[in-house]
Amino acid sequence: MRYPVPHFVSIVVLLLLLIPCISQSLDAPLSEDLLGLIVFKSDLADPFSKLASWDEDDDDPCGWDGVSCNPRARRVVELSLSGFSLSGKLNRGLLQLQALRKLSLARNNFSGALNPRLAQMESLWSVDLSENALSGPIPDEFFAQCRSIRALNLAKNGFFGQIPGSLGSCSTLVALNLSSNRLSGALPSSLWSLYGLRSLDLSDNSLAGEIPWGVNRLYNLRSISLRGNRLNGKVPEDIGGCLQLKSIDFGVNLLYGNIPESMRNLSLCSYLSLGSNSLAGEVPSWIGDLRSLVSLDLSNNGFSGSVPDSVGNLIFLKRLDFSANRLGGSLPESMGNCRSLIEVDFNWNSLMGNLPKWVFKLGLQRISLSGNQMTGAIEVPSNTQQSLTILDLSSNAFYGGIPINFASIYGLKLLNLSFNSLSGSIPVSIGDLKSLEVLDLKKSKLTGEIPTQIGNCSLLTSLILSQNNLTGPIPAAMANLTNIQIIDLSFNNLTGPIPKKFSDIPHLISFNISHNLFSGDLPSGNFFNTIPPSSVSDNPGICGGVVNKSCPGVLPKPIVLNPNSSSANSNSSNPVFSSDFLKHKKIIFSISVLIAIGAAALIAIGVITITILNIRVRSAAARSAAALALVDDYYSRSPSHDSNSGKLVMFSSNDPDFNFGDHAILNKNCELGRGGFGTVYKTILKDGRNMAIKKLTVSSLVKSQEDFEREVKKLGKLRHPNLVTLEGYYWTPSLQLLMYEFIPGGSLYKHLHESSGLIHLSWQERFDTILGIARSLAHLHRMNVIHYNLKSSNILIDGSGEAKVADYGLAKLLPTLDRYVLSSKVQSALGYMAPEFALKTVKITEKCDVYGFGVLVLEIVTGRRPVEYLEDDVVVLCDVVRGALEGGRAEGCMDERLGGKFPVEEAVPVVKLGLICTSQVPSNRPEMTEVVKILEMIRCPQDSLEEELG
Structure with a gap:
């Protein structure tokens, strides 16, 4: 089919042919810039008319949006169109702008390949094409012909292939950012000849091989990030020669060995991240020599020994993350000298000892000590005024009561004291925590009643008090918690009826009161109309349709006969057969018949109406x-x-x-x-x-x-x-x-849970499925797409057994991202939804997908559904697996259909990764690019795998 050529394209072609003629009659440099911009615009789609001011009849483009000119030379020197929502190709019109110094087209949807002639423009020194849809390999001649470019940003595109070896020819480069693409292969040796380089970011690609020595030749380097690749080997020893380095990020790779001692020379370094690698040994005591450190991340490695006292020398340190290592001993008291500290994360180590006093004295905003062996009482000073937002002391051995002084902590949003050995009751001062959103006191040996004051925590979205020894009724004031999403009071000794006003709670999605002593009927309406029976099981006094047990009925009022009425049979000794009674009975019977007839008529009309509507709907369809x-x-x-x-x-x-x-x-x-x-x-x-x-x-x-x-x-x-x-x-x-x-193979849900699907998935197939899902999500997140609806029924299996993720990004088709619409329409499978999804004040991010992925991981390796409603219990998969892991029984969680044929050294780390991804705190969850690298690191070589399975 042939289409007519648009009129404006004909004009543009004509203008290009007439450029020599026009240049003779107009100001030649300015006319070249004008025509170059018109040609550039001709290939663009501009959905929001951001280039409306670009009028081809205008002789002076210097007033156009995004265009800046040199007032003396009257030439275009800057073109800044970032975030204009433009799409199209980078055509030759840009090459007409020979005086252009700065080109910024970031955050658009430009596609196609990178034009190597851009680098030949002699005046151009800054190019920012980040966050577009450019693709293909980076042309070798782009760097080979580089004239004057000092800053080049190609991040968040679709470039693939190796980094050209000609990179070293671009000797003017000061800042290079190729992050978040699909680049592969080894780091080019020519990279180390860019002596003027100050900033280098190659993160979130698929670069492999070792980091070669020679880094110290980049003596002007201030910042380097190789995060999220497949780099292996050791951290180069000579990196300490880059004395001006302020930021180092080698996280989420396959690096091993110790931290090189030369790093102690980096006295200017303020940011050091080596997390999610396979580094080992002790955390060096000289770490305290890096006095400029503001952020230190050594998480998810194999570090052992104790936390060195020298950490107390880091007086500018704000964020410290040593989580998921093998650290033991006590937290050093010297950390009380870290006056700038606001976040500490020691989750999932083997720390012992009491909670240091500095924890509540430094003004920390986030404290995460979950999954250790710490003990002692939790003591909060009465005069503390810190603005702590997250306090997670779960899965330790703390004892004693919950401090009443928690009320003096301003801004606390998450309080998790679950899986400890606490005693006493929940203090009434808990109601003073007006910012609290998540309260988790599960399995903490608490007694007493639920305080009425908890109804004052108006922002609360998740309340978990299960597996304690609580008594008394549910406070009616809890119905004031209009933001509450999850209430779990199971496995206690609570009594009394369920307050009827609970039916007015608008956003309730989970309400578990099983294994208590409640009585009476449940509230009606909203959530309680569809509450699963397992949520109320093992409460002998509960009645109603949900538990298939009738409640004691209300006796009808007796029929009262008029003693003054006359009767033709007044001498009858049996009033039952009196005429008045028979007459009254006839009246009652007549009314009943009329009601029955009316009801039948209404039903008939309804059936006819529905039938007609169905016929019309089917016809329209x-x-x-x-x-x-x-x-x-x-x-x-x-x-x-x-x-x-x-x-x-x-x-x-x-x-x-x-x-x-x-x-x-x-x-x-x-x-x-x-x-x-x-x-x-x-x-x-x-x-x-x-x-x-x-x-x-x-x-x-x-x-x-x-x-x-x-x-x-x-x-x-x-x-x-x-x-x-x-x-x-x-x-x-x-x-x-x-x-x-x-996709012909059906859904993962069918393969795992339905007899019609594949009965047996091998460990290798399950691991490949998990890795495939992770890679697809990492790709989506690199392209700024959030899935929003991750669950096993949306994972399809193709004919070769490869996992294919479906239904991604559809929530963006709605006019507003209403989390309540999504929670009811999309996140229909309870168990996959991240807890923050329901919070009005929290932005929905990629970390919601990470949570759903973590649930999927546990579902795949165990073969169990995320939430199972049993006859007398509700089983949440994450809780079951976490409890098994803490009890040293992780292997027992694996799907019985595997028959024990799985490598333990792969299975247990995968289980741990799933649990980390389902952390209640979004910032504790890794990025999906990190998840992919961790999975690739976990995977055993095929030879040893076959030997393991025999």
């Missing part, structure tokens, strides 16, 4: 399907189409003869499944290919056509071996369809 089946024919016959007709766009095919065939594609017999966003059907194209088509059921919430198409096209550009490819879409105001590649 059939018409829509039939219309869609003829879309191709319509487009092939018509050079243009009516705005009211459907719009079909396919991303991977330019064939104008593409169509759906001659049958209705939305046939119920072809239905594959239903989800939070819609129903999926299978159809066969004319060329014999299978395709899955999702009919969106959120049409009333979907954005405008323009916004819808922009979001869908963004998803259509995503390509990854572990993502289900979005092939195209169909739009009408009342019907939206998404076309996906068809």
Whole structure:
């Protein structure tokens, strides 16, 4: 099919041909810049009209948005269009701007390859093309012909292949950022010849091999980040020669060995991150010589020994993370000298001893000591005024009562004292914690009643008091907790009825009171209409339909006869047969008959109405399907189409003869499944290919056509071996369809939980599935896409056993990211949803996906559902696995169908990783790029794996 060439393109072509002529009659330099900008604009899509001021009839572009000129030379020296939502190619128009010094096109959707001629522009010294959709290898000639570029930022694009060896030719480089791409291979040796380099960021790629010696040749280097790659070997010993280094980030790689001693010379270093590697040995005592440190991260390694006293010398230190190591001993009292400290994380070590006094004296904002062996009483000074937001002392051996002085801590949002040996009751001062959002006191040996004052914690979203010895009733004031999402009071000795006002709590998604002594009927309405029986089991006094036990009835009022009424049979000795009674009985009978007849009529009318509506709906659906089946024919016959007709766009095919065939594609017999966003059907194209088509059921919430198409096209550009490819879409105001590649192997949910699926998944298959999911999520997050709806039913298995993640990014099709709409429409499977998803004040980030991924990991290795409703209990998978791990029984959690055929050295770390990903605190969860590297590090060599399994 041929399309007419747009008029403005003809004009642009003509202008290009006339440039020599025009240059003779106008100010030549300015005319070249003007025409260059017009040509550049001609290839762009500008959905928000950000370039409206770029008027081709205007002789002076210096007043255009994003354009800056040199007032004397009258030349364009800066083009800054960051965040303009532009898309298109970087065409040759930019090359006309020969005086351009700064080019900033970040945070747009530019695509295509990198033009190597950009580097030849002699005046250009700063180029920022980050956060676009550029792809392909970085051309070798780009660096080879580099003239004057000092700052180059290509981060968050889709570049792949090796970093060109010609990089060393760009000797003017001062700052280089190639992070968050798909670059691979070894670090080029020419990198170390960039003596003027001050900032180097190659993080979040797939670079491999060792970090070679020669780093000290970059003597001007201030910042280096190689985080999130596959680099192995040791940290180069000569790095201490870069005396001006202020920031070092080698985290999430495969590095091993000790921390090189030369690092003690880096007295200016303020940021040091070596987390998520395989480093070992003791934390060196000279670490205290790095007096400028502000942030120190050695987490998730194999460090042993104790925390050195010299840490107390780091008086500027703000953030310290030693979590997930093998550190023992006590926390040094010298840390009380770290007056700037605001965050400490020693989770999952083997620390012992009491809680140091400096914990509540330094003004810390976050304290994480979970999963250690610390003991003693928790003592909070009465005069403390710190603004602590997170306090996690769970899974230790602390004893004594909960301090009443917690009320003096300002801004506390999370308090987790679970799995300790506390005693006494919950203090009434808990109600003074007005900022509290999460309170977890599970299995802490508490007694007494739940204080009424807890109803004052109006921001509370999660209240977990299970597995204690609490008594008394549920305070009616708890109904004031309008933000509460999760209430778990199971396994206590609580009594009395459930307050009826609990039915007014608007956002409740989990309410577990099983294994108590409650009585009476449950509240009605909202959440309680669908509460699972297991949530109230083992309460002998509970009655009602949920537990299939009738409540004591209310006796009806007796019929009172009128003693003054006359009777033709007044002498009768049996009043039951008196005429008045018979007359009254006839009246009652008549009323009952009338009511019954009326009810029957209403039911009949309702049935007829519903039948008619169903017929109309089916008819409308059939018409829509039939219309869609003829879309191709319509487009092939018509050079243009009516705005009211459907719009079909396919991303991977330019064939104008593409169509759906001659049958209705939305046939119920072809239905594959239903989800939070819609129903999926299978159809066969004319060329014999299978395709899955999702009919969106959120049409009333979907954005405008323009916004819808922009979001869908963004998803259509995503390509990854572990993502289900979005092939195209169909739009009408009342019907939206998404076309996906068809995956024949069924969902992971069926493979794990349904007999119709594959009964047995080997350990190798499960590990590959976990790794595939992790890689796909890491790719989504690099492209600024959050999945929002991660669960096993949205993981598909293709014919070769490869995991394919589906339903990603669909929440962005809604006009606003309403977490309550999503929690009910999308996050339908309780157990996958991150706890912060329900908090109004917390931004939903990629860490929500990390939580769902962690749940999936545990589901895959155990073969159990995230939440299981048993006859007398509710079992949350994360809690079960965490308890088993703490009790040294992690291997017992593995799926029995594995038959013990799994390598323990892989299985246990995978379980630990799943638990870390499901941390209640989002910042404790790793990035997905880190998760991928950790999984690749966990995987055993194939030879040893086969030997292990025999």
